[in-house]
Amino acid sequence: MVHSGLASVRYHRGMANLTRADVEHVAFLARLGLTEAEMARLEGQLNHILEQYAILQTLDTEHIPPTAQTIELANILREDVVQPSISVDEALSNAPERSASGHFVVPAILGGEGGA
């Protein structure tokens, strides 16, 4: 089975049949503010990509194990040893804004996911 971000999208029913609503939904999930024209163009481009997956889907992959990794590595683990962290100032050096308490400051976010 081929895994890609798009191929696993829920609303993709049947190949090469991505609707305008689907494009809007994906744009929303990616927090992309797209114009009408961009939306129309992407609908065509995304369907084109999916058509190519449809061609791949016709191949017989019965005897090929699923692959999520193309590098031949496994079990790269590190021992549980503490390394020094960076300083608060360094951590905040790219912050759009910082608070006196040393927090990153961003526009208020309410709702959404939050928490693991």
Place this chain on the structure above:
Amino acid sequence: MTTAPAEAAKGALARYEAVIGIEIHCQLKTASKMFCGCSTDIDGAAPNSHTCPVCLGLPGTLPTINKSAVEWVIAAGFAIEAQTPPATRWDRKNYFYPDIPKGYQISQYQLPLAANGRLTFDTSAGPVTVRIRRAHLEEDTGRLIHQEMAGRRASLIDFNRSGMPLMEIVTEPDIRTAEQARRYAEELRLLMRTIGASDAEMENGQMRVEANVSIRPIGREAFGTRVEVKNMNSMKAVERAIGFEIERQAELIDGGDKVRMETRGWDEPSQSTYHMRPKEEENDYRYFPEPDLPPLMTTPEWLAEIATRIPELPSVRRARYTGEFGLSSYDANVLVNDASATALFEGALAVGAGVSPKLLANWVTGEYLRLAKGDAGGGSVDPVELAALARLVADGAISGTNAKEVLAEHYASAAPVASIVEARGFRQISDSGALGKAINDALAANPAAVADYRAGKAAAVGFLVGQVMKATRGQANAAMVQTALRERLEAAE
């Protein structure tokens, strides 16, 4: 203790069956974070003082897996009788929120480290077994504070918690009552503490319990619409929040309304749940395999090595206490459910040759826990000293009442039992020679009481015991005195 909402839920449960699944996140007890070397010792640390490019999600950084975190989840998997797959891997859970700087959380979706487990626990209605679907490893998020800043609303982010190792444990929807949900969470917490995977303190977020709650008319197969309940910060809150939610849903359905799929939070002051947000569908997370991490193979040798580190589990321990030592299941539970009580009991058993386990168990479940849970908590009892004290009582060297005072003093001051007994003059006179003289004196000085006893007034012996105790300033072994007096009174008719 039953609570008001739980009481109300019993009304709803006469007509509806609740279907509850529980998700528990536990922070694992590692020294460093999940995918970087930052310290996990973040309690009370200054905001953003425990970060690095990896846990800040800076571009171009790569995660490396903390071996210890993996081993804790595998160990937890053993403890819940789950299966560990020969190969697991990592997935990205994609969403945008300021607490997750990469725009995705590294988690495990298709191949968790533990699958198909179960946990059995006691409830007021008997033992219940809940199937556990999975336990997997993931990284924690940063901590957000929403507040007003210079007249506008802002979110403040502390990334110290970002990348802390988290284990998520998900049950099948097998739980039917609020009490079962609480008991499941309590038993899982005990299990995590016993194996050492997590301190699992709910108050400081080391353990977070979320419940999916739905109800259906009794006898109906299909599930109702489920509501996710969060923000339950204590075991009591778990039971109350779920009890409230069952009743709220029953009222909606009874009133002809529909239950809405949503996430609700538990509000402790009002003892009710409130709407937080509509529940997004799972597929919106667009999980896909994490390309930055290679798969993880779990060899039989590695698994066997981890298995050797798992201590005796609570269920096995309870069975041993009731089976081998003849303790009541109530006492076994009290001992096993409190780590300090377990340690004290086991420690005293190891040194207390000649003192019965039952006697030691009584001291631990009774006096010790009363002290530990009382106002003067914070002291401790040395198992060697407890064994010595139990021995003194069993030998009749000190009275049970005095022994309680000795334990309280030892708990507070850590002074050895022997020196407290000496200093307080608690040692009983159990020497029959010394007692014999005091008894002779009492019999000679109280001919009326002796006559009364012989005339059939058995209670007169109590007066005589009192005289002996008085003469020995309370240090005589009262039980021995009574037996000796009876023998003398009956023999010398």
